Amino acid sequence: MPATTTPATAASVAADAAAFDASDAAEAPVKLAVVVGSTRGGRFGPTVAAWFAGHAARHGGFDVDVVDLVDTPLPAAMPGFDGPSADDAALLAEVSPRLAAADAFVVVTPEYNHSFPAALKHLIDLHFTEWQAKPVGFVAYGGMAAGLRAVEQLRQVFAELHAVTVRDTVSFHGAAGAFDGPDPRDPAGCSAAATTMLDQLQWWARALRTAKAAQPYGS
Numbered sequence: 447m448p449a450t451t452t453p454a455t456a457a458s459v460a461a462d463a464a465a466f467d468a469s470d471a472a473e474a475p476v477k478l479a480v481v482v483g484s485t486r487g488g489r490f491g492p493t494v495a496a497w498f499a500g501h502a503a504r505h506g507g508f509d510v511d512v513v514d515l516v517d518t519p520l521p522a523a524m525p526g527f528d529g530p531s532a533d534d535a536a537l538l539a540e541v542s543p544r545l546a547a548a549d550a551f552v553v554v555t556p557e558y559n560h561s562f563p564a565a566l567k568h569l570i571d572l573h574f575t576e577w578q579a580k581p582v583g584f585v586a587y588g589g590m591a592a593g594l595r596a597v598e599q600l601r602q603v604f605a606e607l608h609a610v611t612v613r614d615t616v617s618f619h620g621a622a623g624a625f626d627g628p629d630p631r632d633p634a635g636c637s638a639a640a641t642t643m644l645d646q647l648q649w650w651a652r653a654l655r656t657a658k659a660a661q662p663y664g665s
């Protein structure tokens with residue numbers, strides 16, 4: 447019997463292309479935006495964010511972009527429904543594309559008065575589709591409460607934006623005392639927690655990217 451090959455049809459070519467897109471969506475590095483939620487003078491946030499960003503870069507499978515609101519100032523007020531002014535649009539042009547490009551987010555947040563900082567809420571409210579159908583994890587820090595009340599409130603906010611918050615968090619109570627310079631004093635526990643959270647984020651980011659390649663979210 448001579449060997450036969452099945453001729454390519456338009457349908458099989460389309461199926462191959464879809465399969466390529468799906469596997470590409472599953473395997474490509476996950477673009478992770480690490481958002482630094484504190485803008486306070488003398489803030490501790492960058493220490494926590496830098497430690498976590500290093501951990502994420504070493505995890506494998508992530509391209510990490512640290513979005514610090516001190517470096518990317520936001521419009522002073524929410525734009526009206528007719529859109530931002532030219533000045534506000536110029537400010538948003540610095541930060542919005544970086545959120546849009548991300549497959550996943552980690553929000554590094556302190557706890558202020560049992561909640562999260564106003565600057566972080568402003569960033570969240572200024573965007574919508576940028577958060578949609580993407581996973582969000584949290585690195586929290588604070589006084590006695592380790593920022594966990596801020597995290598629980600952020601879960602409600604991100605649900606409204608069609609984002610998926612992952613279960614496990616990284617948290618530091620008495621944050622300034624929990625670090626010796628750039629490094630946690632007790633790295634084993636927080637490193638294990640960071641790995642667990644990053645594993646969950648990676649699973650969700652790949653799964654949602656594959657799903658969105660097959661069908662845009664909300665269509």
Ligand SMILES: Cc1cc2nc3c(=O)[nH]c(=O)nc-3n(C[C@H](O)[C@H](O)[C@H](O)COP(=O)(O)O)c2cc1C
Nearest residue numbers: 484486489490491556557558559560588589590591
């Ligand atoms: C205005 C304000 C309110 C705070 N409220 C709380 C709080 O409710 N619970 C808590 O555990 N820590 C609280 N803290 C402590 C902060 O979480 C802690 O100092 C943290 O390091 C602040 O982050 P930052 O230095 O990056 O701004 C508060 C600090 C400030 C400045």
